[in-house]
Amino acid sequence: MFPKWDDSYSVHNAKIDEQHKKLFELAAKVEYMFDKPIYKNDIKNLLAEFFNYMKDHFHDEEKYMELIGYPELEAHRKIHKEIIQMMINLIQSIKSTNDLKEKLYVVAKKWLLEHILYEDMKVEYFRRSSLSHDDGADVSFEEDKDERDDEGAIYLYVCDCVGQIHDVPFGIHQKIQLKGAKFRCKKCQEPIRFHKKHAEEF
Numbered sequence: 587m588f589p590k591w592d593d594s595y596s597v598h599n600a601k602i603d604e605q606h607k608k609l610f611e612l613a614a615k616v617e618y619m620f621d622k623p624i625y626k627n628d629i630k631n632l633l634a635e636f637f638n639y640m641k642d643h644f645h646d647e648e649k650y651m652e653l654i655g656y657p658e659l660e661a662h663r664k665i666h667k668e669i670i671q672m673m674i675n676l677i678q679s680i681k682s683t684n685d686l687k688e689k690l691y692v693v694a695k696k697w698l699l700e701h702i703l704y705e706d707m708k709v710e711y712f713r714r715s716s717l718s719h720d721d722g723a724d725v726s727f728e729e730d731k732d733e734r735d736d737e738g739a740i741y742l743y744v745c746d747c748v749g750q751i752h753d754v755p756f757g758i759h760q761k762i763q764l765k766g767a768k769f770r771c772k773k774c775q776e777p778i779r780f781h782k783k784h785a786e787e788f
Contacts (some may be wrong), residue, residue, distance in 0.1 A: 587617070588610075588613050588614060588694065588695065588698055589610075589698065589699075590609075590610065590614070591606070591607050591610040595702060595703065595707075596710075596726040597635065597706055597707070597709060597710040597713075598670065598713070598755045599650065599692060599709065599740065599753070601650075602643075602646070602647060602706075603647065604700070605639075605642075605643040605646065605647075606643075606702050606706070607637065608637075608639060609643065609697065609698070609702065609725055610631070610698065610702075612635060612636045612639060613636075613655070613695075613697065613698050614626075615632055616632065616636070616690050616691055616694040617661060617691070617694070619632070619687065620691050621688055624683070624687070625683075626683045626686065626713070629683060629686050629687060629690065629697060629778050630686070632690070633642070633676070633677065633686070633690055636673075636690070636693075636694070637670075637673045639698070640669065640670070641670060641671065644666040644670070646665055647662075647666075647752070648662070648666065650740075651704070651709060652711075653742075653751065653753070653784065654712075654713065654742075654744035654751050654752075654753045655741070655750060655751050656712055657712070658712075658716075659710065662705060662708075662709075665701065665705055669693075669697060670754050672693060672696075676689045676690065676693060680689060704768070710727075713727075713752070713753055714726070714727055715769060715772065716750070716752060716772055716773065717752060717754070717769050717770065717772065717778070718769065718770050718771060718772050719767075719768075719769060719770075720767070720768035720769065722753040722770075725758070725769060727755050727757075729759070739756075739783050739785060740753050740783070740784040740785075741753070741754050741755075741756065741758075741759035741780070741783055741784075742754075742780075742781045742783070742784055743762075743769075743778035743779060743780055743781055744778065744779055744780050744781045745770075745772055745773075745774050745776045745777070745779070746771070746774040746775045746776040747773050750771060750773070750774075751781065752769075752771065753780050754769070754778075759780075762778075762780070763780070
């Protein structure tokens with residue numbers, strides 16, 4: 587059985603999380619139809635929806651990784667290209683309805699288990715691991731999950747590291763701006779400073 591979405595898969599970015607939730611829903615549709623009789627056109631429509639949504643998501647995710655200076659962007663981009671190529675090969679080599687269902691199931695499983703649950707969580711780890719509380723303790727973005735920014739914006743901060751951008755969740759942004767809390771870059775040990783609020787469109 588495919589895993590179902592829960593908050594432990596969150597990357598604490600509203601747009602990316604919403605896209606991941608949609609991909610979990612599409613994968614659930616794939617799983618549902620796997621052992622049921624279904625028309626070939628229904629499978630093709632689901633495949634097209636999955637393929638198009640993945641392309642859009644990959645584009646947005648890569649723009650976001652670029653924005654925050656994610657060091658493994660090129661390797662991540664290569665994985666995206668491999669998944670897209672796998673989908674193209676799948677579309678071109680359909681032999682039967684059952685063959686299509688099996689291949690689509692494998693892609694959905696590979697996409698969910700190996701990509702969202704592993705590769706995308708590396709981006710989240712990179713964000714969290716670059717910050718510490720003023721006392722040196724690690725930062726947990728989960729502690730701010732009840733505080734939501736209705737606009738879904740990204741709050742970008744800088745430190746003394748050249749080119750370093752810290753993307754912080756709304757709750758941490760509020761703590762810094764309203765309560766005077768300090769968070770430090772783990773590399774340069776300097777407090778982060780507000781740079782700009784970035785719209786959700788990367």
